[in-house]
Every structure is written in C-alpha cells, then in structure tokens.
Amino acid sequence: MLGGTTREVTLYRDRNDALTLADVPGTHEVGGAAREALARDEALRAHLVLYVCAGDLTRDQDRELRWLHGFGKPLVLVLNKADQFRDGEREALQRALRERYADITAARVVVSAGGRESFERLLPDGRREQVQRERAPDIAALREVLARYAAHGAGALEPAREAAVLSALATRADTLEGEARERAAETVVTKYTKRAVVGALAAVMPGTDLIIQGVLGTALIRELGKLYDVPLRDIDIDAFLAQVKLTLRTSASLVLAIAGNALKAFPGLGTLGGGVLHAIAYGLIFDSLGRAVAQTLREQRALDGAAANETLATLLANGSAERLRRIAGYALKPNDDETH
8 A cells, every 4th residue: 555654563452451453564665574574473473464555456465365365364455535436336345355265365344544634614694614533434344253263362363473474484495595605606607607607718729519519508507406405317408508509509609799799898808709708698698608508597497408498598698798798807807716
C-alpha cells in the first residue's frame, strides 16, 4: 500500500491481555524495503495474519497474499475504509474478494478504521460551512473473528506458527547456500578464463582451438557440475561442446570485434600485438561459457545444452567496458594468481 504512515512495528494489547496486535508497515511503498522486511518478519512470527487492503488487490498484493497463505497459518483479508464506497460498490468488491480468495483465506471482513471526515453543512441563513468531525470506527466484524481464534488459545495456533518459522529458516539457509555457490562459481569461471587467456598467449600457433581440444572446456564444466551437485556424463559434455563450436563459428567475427574493443578500453594494450587480441577472445569465450553453464546448472539442476548455448550466444555479445577491462587485464598480467 503506497504512502503508508506506519514506519515500525508497534504492539497493542487488548484489555484482557488475550490478544496482542502488531501494527506493521505497509508493503510496496516507495523506498520501503527495510520496513517491508520488518512487516514480513512480524507476519512470520504471528499466530494469525491480518492482510489489510483498501480496495481490490493489485497483482503484487495478490502475489503477497498467496505467499502469506503458504505459511499455513490463519490468514484474514481485511477490507478497510469501507465507508468510502457506496453500498453497491462495497458489496460488489466484497463478492469479488470472496470469490477470488475464499480458498486461501480463513475469513474476509469489512471494516472502517475511523478517523476524521469532512462534510459541508448548510446553515439556517443559507451559508455553507465546512465541518470536520471524528468518524467512529466500525470493526465489529474483525473483533468477532479475533475473538473466535482467541477462544481456542495460542496453543492451538502454535504448531502452524512454528512450522512457518522453521520453513523460513530453511529458505534462508537455502538462499545463503545459493549465494555461496554463486561466489564459488564466479571463482571457478575466473580461474578457467585466466587459463584460457594464458593458454592462448602461450600457443605455438595462434588460432589453436581450445574448445575443440576440449581440455579446458571439459574441466570447466566438470568443476561447475561438482559445485552444483549435478552429475555429468562425458557424452553430455561432448554433445554440449559440439553445440558450442557451432555457436563460436557464427560468433567468431563478433567475438574478435569485441576483443578488439578491449584494446581501446585498456590504454597501451594495443601495442602488444595480435596475440593479445587472440587471448582476449578466448577469455571472452570461457567467461561466457562458464557463466552460461553455471546458470543452467543453478536453475535447472541439469546441463540443458540448448538453454546454456542460448545464454552463451547472448553473453558472447556482451561487450561492456567493465567486462572487457577485466578480461584484458588477464592478458596484460598473465602471471597474476589465477584465483583472484
């Protein structure tokens, strides 16, 4: 909800201490990523979640409501500011929300949180006067829902809450593991890109095709497969590298042109001759190959040759200045530690 006024989590207890309500920041606010994280963490810890909206749900809100449903705990959809709708509009909106979310929400209620309202009053002398007054809240339906759950006690809701917390912890652990693997994959790709550059610089005959030899390409793919726990067969690697050779044939002029740009992006590199151009081209190939393979292993848990080859073709055409300078640097300083 855009432009919300809540900036932190505030707790409220009812008179009998039977309930504790947490008022959390609204989500999808401009610049509100930190407050959104607060809201989601609090929803994760709660026994029951109230999702408050002020109208029909947007696509992002719909996605968020369904994500909250995945926690497995009671989820109540609360339509606030009901007094702003005409009777017919409010009934149509209630009906639409009920039909759309009956299967993922425990209840749907309509409330008005109150506040101040303005209206125009006609005075006896014919003048018109602008008047402001407090509008009484109407939350009876919500009170009834909360009382029904409170009657069973927190113990009845605790298993679902614990399961949600444990699920979130597992998701977070998976995220951290994924991030660690991505960093490791970056190291592997860098290592083989540097080896390709050094190999090209040392080649007796410029133009020796490292991909056709298959030594570095096969080793790169095997190491990435081991990193992502994806067993790879020799036949699958060979078939994929055959596809790669076809892609390189059609991309050769583009790769050489991009490598040539590296000579311009790195002052002084052009004076080192055509061997450096050849080395940078191989660096671009292995950098692209490694990233394409890592992506398909990460996303599909398999070496999808077609998908990886498509990504490879896209990466080969990426001539960003930062990338060119990085790979050109490998050619300029081939004796640097290959893992850095």
